[in-house]
Amino acid sequence: MNDEKHPAIAVQGLRKAFGDQRVLNGITFQVAQGETVAVIGRSGGGKSVLLKLLIRLQLPDSGSIRIADREVTKLDDTHLNEVRKKIGFLFQQAALYDSLTVEENVTFPLSRHSKMSAQEQGKRVRQLLSEVGMDQDRGKWPSQISGGMQKRVGLARALALDPEILLFDEPTAGLDPITAEEIGKLIADLKRKHQVSAIVVTHDVHGASAYSDRMVLLHNGNIKAEGSFEALKHSKDEFVSQFFGYGLR
Amino acid sequence: MYLAMFVVLATAISGTLVGSRSGLTVPRHYFISVFEWFGELGLFCLRLFRACLSPPYEFREFLRLCDEIGSKSLPLIALAGAATGVVMSLQMRDSLVRFGAKSFLPAVIVFSLVKESGPIITGLMVSGRVGAGIGAQLGSMRVTEQIDAMEASAIDPFKFLIATRVLACIVMLPLLTLASDFCGILTGWIANTLTEPVSLRLFLDNGFKNMLFSDFIPPTLKTMVFGFIIGIIACFQGMRTQGGTEGVGRSATSSVVLSSLFVVLADVVLVRLIITVWTY
Numbered sequence: 001m002n003d004e005k006h007p008a009i010a011v012q013g014l015r016k017a018f019g020d021q022r023v024l025n026g027i028t029f030q031v032a033q034g035e036t037v038a039v040i041g042r043s044g045g046g047k048s049v050l051l052k053l054l055i056r057l058q059l060p061d062s063g064s065i066r067i068a069d070r071e072v073t074k075l076d077d078t079h080l081n082e083v084r085k086k087i088g089f090l091f092q093q094a095a096l097y098d099s100l101t102v103e104e105n106v107t108f109p110l111s112r113h114s115k116m117s118a119q120e121q122g123k124r125v126r127q128l129l130s131e132v133g134m135d136q137d138r139g140k141w142p143s144q145i146s147g148g149m150q151k152r153v154g155l156a157r158a159l160a161l162d163p164e165i166l167l168f169d170e171p172t173a174g175l176d177p178i179t180a181e182e183i184g185k186l187i188a189d190l191k192r193k194h195q196v197s198a199i200v201v202t203h204d205v206h207g208a209s210a211y212s213d214r215m216v217l218l219h220n221g222n223i224k225a226e227g228s229f230e231a232l233k234h235s236k237d238e239f240v241s242q243f244f245g246y247g248l249r
Numbered sequence: 250m251y252l253a254m255f256v257v258l259a260t261a262i263s264g265t266l267v268g269s270r271s272g273l274t275v276p277r278h279y280f281i282s283v284f285e286w287f288g289e290l291g292l293f294c295l296r297l298f299r300a301c302l303s304p305p306y307e308f309r310e311f312l313r314l315c316d317e318i319g320s321k322s323l324p325l326i327a328l329a330g331a332a333t334g335v336v337m338s339l340q341m342r343d344s345l346v347r348f349g350a351k352s353f354l355p356a357v358i359v360f361s362l363v364k365e366s367g368p369i370i371t372g373l374m375v376s377g378r379v380g381a382g383i384g385a386q387l388g389s390m391r392v393t394e395q396i397d398a399m400e401a402s403a404i405d406p407f408k409f410l411i412a413t414r415v416l417a418c419i420v421m422l423p424l425l426t427l428a429s430d431f432c433g434i435l436t437g438w439i440a441n442t443l444t445e446p447v448s449l450r451l452f453l454d455n456g457f458k459n460m461l462f463s464d465f466i467p468p469t470l471k472t473m474v475f476g477f478i479i480g481i482i483a484c485f486q487g488m489r490t491q492g493g494t495e496g497v498g499r500s501a502t503s504s505v506v507l508s509s510l511f512v513v514l515a516d517v518v519l520v521r522l523i524i525t526v527w528t529y
Contacts, residue, residue, distance in 0.1 A: 057397050081403035095398035098389075109402040112305075161402075 387487025
């Protein structure tokens, strides 16, 4: 399925501004096949925008984004959707469809893109919900479950089409430490089981150290530092050491 | 020309098109915003037509929305039509008696309801109920990233959310208009017969005696245009929502204000068009 010759995601000189505010200032990085990269940085530093640019929910001002060796910025709608089917996206607030139950939320992408029968879809949905520990709540509405449970369902929905790449936008934000740790373990389990490439945008440096292979620190629209958790933790740079110092308190 | 000027002025003054910009102190911004709004609406329509014409088609969602927009609006529309019939009967009776034309009362009620009151009342009631609902629902989906989630799952929100809603509005408006006409004529007869007993059959015979299909079909079908206007404006306002719950409220309000305004303006144009086409 994965071609070892090219990286799962390759970003080159990516720029994005909203009016006078420059959010990304020509960043370049790659995510290898099967690698999990944590993108960390201060609030409002363009981390979530980066994820939305990757899946073209927003258009960059300039730069290149290659996913599965295809230039995402130049694809037409049909080909873009082919690429999007290979990507699972967990939104910051889970973004569950509030008019659908938990089970229907996970079935939704399957019913439109897979060739499975209704019975097979049901089986697959139950398996996914079981994987994230939500199989007992499949008849509930999103408004009837907690934020942590919503993120679990969002994760099951992101996995529905068996993606090659996963994008997580603040998967542990707003959760208590125990639930945040559970979500972190879930991401680590998924990485092990499904062998997907992933980008995790987070503030939780300590949590990210448990499941990420590499970290990218964004600051003022640029990549300030890049490397393993251990390498960044012992960085001589004042901002990096300050960020990791606070992050690990 | 006058109509276009009126539209631009009315939409600018309504202040509902321009998002965060406010105040008449910068009229230039208003005019730019108004033209931007029309431009974006045009592009939105083009994307909608493309979504309507290309498979896959969302039949199940379309049928669900026909029920949501049609059957669930029926009691409101029936009541509004019935009230109009009663009021028309009471008001017209007094006026016609003064002119010695009391016998024309059934025809006046039927013609007024079928040709104008039924369609416009249905249009305005639906723009209030359905327009606000669509604007608020899509607005809420936009600010909670549900529409982004749909796009991220490679599902075109224009097919699933917009095309289905606009088509359901187009299909259901004429049917709701028939219900409104029916209730208005029925309650018009009841109000009339309470004052001066007359059989329903005689009332209908007199009412429909000089009515042609050309008096009935065009005014009923013109509500398809109203349906398009209500659907497209409510969806457009909902999809461009920004700024949390306040933005959702703004979208719901602007959906009702603008769709009602454009329904009334479209009625002016359509009545003129129908008269021109059917006269010659």
